[in-house]
Amino acid sequence: MRSPRWRDGGDIRMRRRIEGLRSVMFGLTVCTAAAQEIPLDQMIAKVEAALPDKAPAVPKPGRRVLVFSLTKGYRHSSIPIGVEALRRLGLKTGAYAAEASEDPAMLTASGLAQFDAVIMLSTTGELFDDPAMKQGILDYVRSGKGWVGIHAATDCFYAWPEYGEMIGGYFDGHPWHESVTLKLDDAQHPVCAAFEGKSFSIVDEIYQFRHPYSRARLRVLTSLDTAKTDMKKDGIHRADGDFAVSWVRSFGKGRVFNCSLGHREEVFWNPTVLKHYLAGIQYALGDLAADAAPSLAVTPGWTRLFNGADLTGWKGLVADPPARAKMTTEELAAAQAKADELMRAHWKVEDGVLVFDGQGSHLCTSKDYADFEMFVDWKIGPGGDSGIYLRGSPQVQIWDPAQWPVGSGGLYNNEKNAKDPLAVADHPVGRWNTFYIRMTGDRVTVRLNEKLVVDDVVLENYWERDKPIYASGQIELQSHGSKLWFRDIWIRELPSR
Structure with missing residues (x-):
């Protein structure tokens, strides 16, 4: 099977390597915390200090999640601290117990049966090509389980279009890696409670998404505030100004939450982001009640x-x-x-x-x-x-x-x-x-x-x-x-x- 291609015909893996080099160059010149140089134990201490004290919803006892971070393409240096942050987020708040793995066997039917939700943490590339495993994942979520994407969870399985349907879209480049402002598309939504009704500024890599991304299917929660953003950057493909950052959706009886923040290490000790992650995870688990009707359903007209x-x-x-x-x-x-x-x-x-x-x-x-x-x-x-x-x-x-x-x-x-x-x-x-x-x-x-x-x-x-x-x-x-x-x-x- 041919590998997925960019619009200019270049191989997607090579494009990711190039973008990775650009990110490193950016980090050398514009770095807020020099996170790459901080030992893991010190980063963990920063995460511990930033964790919320409690979950936004009362968790059902015994909730278990799988944090899956296998990569077959670009590998983010933030994965280790991301795993620790997500594990400790559940532990401190009592929302869930997390197990981390990069073993594809954990995504077989028997592996999935152990968990109430799966968190895909910066997974990239074609992770496996077993049709039975792929169908098992779709059946797992449709049956009422949860699926969560953090940062690059949309940068995988390009050859499996049903995955793109489930997660909500595919990565289509990141024109911005700088300080940006996010606007709240749904300020009253329970998964957006961390933002307290206000816009949010952060330094991170901001994705744009391609088909099957659509507000006709997704409840978009946050997106790039284009009025406060350099829109003359190279690599901007979308002409509609719609650059979502986080969303929820229903999938059969199951629930999906995706948030593209998380390229940089320090994102995982940002208190607001951690609260947003936690609310999204609890929504996916089914413990936080929230409306997942598509954005168009609540847009006038x-x-x-x-x-x-x-x-x-x-x-x-x-x-x-x-x-x-x-x-x-x-x-x-x-x-x-x-x-x-x-x-x-x-x-x-x-x-x-x-x-x-x-x-x-x-x-x-x-x-x-x-x-x-x-x-x-x-x-x-x-x-x-x-x-x-x-x-x-x-x-x-x-x-x-x-x-x-x-x-x-x-x-x-x-x-x-x-x-x-x-x-x-x-x-x-x-x-x-x-x-x-x-x-x-x-x-x-x-x-x-x-x-x-x-x-x-x-x-x-x-x-x-x-x-x-x-x-x-x-x-x-x-x-x-x-x-x-x-x-x-x-x-x-x-x-x-």
Whole structure:
């Protein structure tokens, strides 16, 4: 299997070595505590002095966690003190007892059975490639256990996309290693109690994340305050200004907490960070009650188009917009009843995912939309072909790039305006992709897996070429004779311009 690649084509391990050298150079010139020169026993003393006196929640007796720090890529010098800090954090507060290991056997089903949660401490690279172990980890968390990522826990298992789904995203570089300010995205959240409602400054390495990172799936707790940050740094890939630092999410019946702080040794004796870690660990253990609904769910204006349970809010396709406009009320109602029956026969909800069996017709929103922005996750099989109709008109294209090398995301039916995507950003078939689509007036912008593929392009009226696109209309998930999967569909209506 090919190793994961950076956008410039360089090997990810080499990139990490280069970034490691940059970090060392930074440490020689800008170092707050000369932590690299402090003996471990002295660092432990600093940790002991910084530990909180008690846990934020009453722990269930006998809680056990595994601190796992195996690396197959870049190895952080902060791992030894990180292990000690996490072990002592549980010991002093009584929140848990920790066992540290770098033995992959501890992540087999029998190993995991000993623990209520696993803490991945700066794990890097492809740690192992045993399919049974990987499935066992997913089953472990889904069954109700906890998974915690500290610092580089997103810098591993690139060849295992389900891990990225579970942890919440993948490392995509760290443009900043300096004093930064973190803002609280959810100041009242129990896992953020350590910050006491105030922004927080720290010297550390700050990550950016790539797909499957999304606020449509994660409850983001803290993020980089870009208004107080140098945003002209090299290596900034995200164009949306969204640089999360910590988050929680549910995964099946289980719970996940991730915090990317922890590159530098002194982070592990920062009292505020330790409290934040502890709250996140207790959330993952199930002892600290906290809302893990995605950030979009608590952001004004955003609503779910698909509730993850049934077809509420959706209907079958009746003809095209001009033909529907010519129907009487009675004719339209009769046609809609037949279309809904067809819809129910071929569109199902399985494990929170919309699944189309390849037969039947489009799935349409019951409501019409004018200007809006939306997120939608989609997946196809080999040879798959689909699309997203906007205001009842085709379409933001979805198809297998192996057969259509231009890639997905373009406005396929345009004749006068740009129809092809600016870049190929598809994941391999069988893996999830994410569209961000924004439509204002007759113009459409599309990002596929965070990469800009359509930039403010006019969507033409396919049905009536001599007219502009309709002012409003339904959103449709196109059927084109292939099996399809959709999930995490969110929309926010925008003021008409």
